[in-house]
Amino acid sequence: MIPKKLAQAINEQIKNEMESAYIYLSMAAYFHSQSLDGMAHWMRCQAHEETIHAMKFMDHLTDRNEKVTLLNLAQLKTQWSSPAEAWKDAYAHEQFITSKINDLTTIARQEKDYQSEPMLAWFTSEQIEEEATSSKIAGELEMVGDSKTALLMLDRELAARVFPAGSPFDPAAYAQAT
Ligand code: OFO
Numbered sequence: 001m002i003p004k005k006l007a008q009a010i011n012e013q014i015k016n017e018m019e020s021a022y023i024y025l026s027m028a029a030y031f032h033s034q035s036l037d038g039m040a041h042w043m044r045c046q047a048h049e050e051t052i053h054a055m056k057f058m059d060h061l062t063d064r065n066e067k068v069t070l071l072n073l074a075q076l077k078t079q080w081s082s083p084a085e086a087w088k089d090a091y092a093h094e095q096f097i098t099s100k101i102n103d104l105t106t107i108a109r110q111e112k113d114y115q116s117e118p119m120l121a122w123f124t125s126e127q128i129e130e131e132a133t134s135s136k137i138a139g140e141l142e143m144v145g146d147s148k149t150a151l152l153m154l155d156r157e158l159a160a161r162v163f164p165a166g167s168p169f170d171p172a173a174y175a176q177a178t
Helices: 004-033 038-063 083-110 114-144 149-159 169-177
Strands: none
Touching: 004 038, 004 083, 038 114, 038 149, 083 114, 114 149
């Protein structure tokens, strides 16, 4: 059994993680529209990773004999004034997610639910990486200003990110399936 207050907060977090996936897909669509296919590819990889995060929370509730309740996703931003603005938003979003993981940890401790601690500790570490990555890219874009050459170089660099094996977001995987 998992405390009801924590189960409710984890259901909320499943929604937050799926909204993360949806936000990053929205950014992927924006980057494609700007011919920044490397950034779009990076965002599609990230959307897949966020879906995995949502499933980790789902599995935790299921393993604790708690029913998962999927909530409605919010209407999200679909347009940005520049790639730099989009990456700044990505960083701000990860800071928001970190605050949510901190809230979950606080609830787990208040409710003395020690079984949730290893899973939440994993997310606490993960958020260090999530914030560091988006903050670094947002900072690099701020540094290069209006340089189209630097933007294209960064776009090519981000194109190298690899999808987790079997990802349904990977164009190669769905080409095989159809
Ligand atoms: Fe799930 O870490 Fe990003 O949002």
